[in-house]
Amino acid sequence: MTIGMRWPRTTIYQHQLKYIAYLSTSTRSGGYQSIGSFHSDNVELLMSLNDSQYSAPQLPFDYVPNFDIIYPSNNFSLSSEWTFVNHGAFGAALKSGQDLAHRWRHYSEIQPLRFYDRDLLPHLVHSTRILADFCRGDRLALTLSRFSVTPSLCVFICSIS
Numbered sequence: 641m642t643i644g645m646r647w648p649r650t651t652i653y654q655h656q657l658k659y660i661a662y663l664s665t666s667t668r669s670g671g672y673q674s675i676g677s678f679h680s681d682n683v684e685l686l687m688s689l690n691d692s693q694y695s696a697p698q699l700p701f702d703y704v705p706n707f708d709i710i711y712p713s714n715n716f717s718l719s720s721e722w723t724f725v726n727h728g729a730f731g732a733a734l735k736s737g738q739d740l741a742h743r744w745r746h747y748s749e750i751q752p753l754r755f756y757d758r759d760l761l762p763h764l765v766h767s768t769r770i771l772a773d774f775c776r777g778d779r780l781a782l783t784l785s786r787f788s789v790t791p792s793l794c795v796f797i798c799s800i801s
Contacts, residue, residue: 686765687769688779700747705740
């Protein structure tokens with residue numbers, strides 16, 4: 641004998657999703673309100689703050705970029721035995737950029753949870769804000785992409801459909 645009511649599986653699943661969404665966005669106890677981390681601020685809120693309200697995250701390590709203004713070619717790791725007409729097309733990066741990327745990799749490997757849980761999102765927000773301001777675009781409409789081809793492909797696919 642079955643006691644109670646049998647719910648269709650989809651209905652139970654929908655209720656579970658609604659409950660999870662309620663718990664993850666509930667402000668009744670000041671609980672979790674963002675994506676990614678319990679310790680990071682809400683990304684949309686950080687993006688929508690005006691400049692007087694927003695405070696940029698600090699680098700978690702000491703870094704001062706080193707540029708050679710007198711001899712600009714010294715800023716690259718390219719071999720002096722060759723003359724590259726357009727070395728940027730082949731991915732040559734500034735030495736200071738390589739150093740900064742190395743420091744970020746090293747920092748993330750020391751304590752990966754701290755990096756992904758507390759540091760990554762605020763710094764991505766900061767980068768997105770700077771890029772949006774540089775492009776004079778809407779901060780909330782800009783999305784960072786890992787590959788430069790991805791946004792172009794999205795526009796192309798949307799235009800043909």
